[in-house]
Amino acid sequence: MELGSLAEWVEGLGELLAVSVALFLPYYQQHKQTKEKNQRAKQVIIGSTNTLLSQNEVAGTASYRELAGFVSIYMVLVTNDKAGEIITLGSDIIDIINNQTHLSSEQIAQIKNKLAELDAIKP
Known part of the structure; x- marks a missing residue:
């Protein structure tokens, strides 16, 4: 029985x-x-949220509108479970802000918890 040449292998x-x-x-x-x-x-949600947390006024700013617009558009385009989790956390952050001009310390703590949850998600 022949196994063939090295070239054939x-x-x-x-x-x-x-x-x-x-x-x-x-x-x-x-x-x-x-x-x-x-x-x-x-990255967009974390970056926009951190920018919002560093500002004195939150609602009505360009960062808030950017975050709200991104989340609402991306929510329609969600194609997988991980993206759904990410966008849900972004939506939760927007709900916590809820068009408030100034955030209370409780709201800031809630937002930071949501950011920690978001950071823990592996893409």
Whole structure:
């Protein structure tokens, strides 16, 4: 019984690798894109919220409108469970602010808890 030459084995291994890449590369790319989108959503919400917390007046500012607009638009575009969790926490932050001009210490503590929950989510 003949096993074949080394060149045939290398060719067969190359074909196997090519088929594996062709089958699994689209899945990997989609997973990577989803992860990047979730990470960007987290960054926008965390960044906007931290900007709001550092300002004297909250409601009506450009940062508040940006955060509210981002959350409302992204809520419609949610395509996976992780993005849903991220946007839900962003919506909770907006609900806590609730068009308040000045935030109480209790509201700030609640927002910081939501930010900690958001930071704990792995995209």
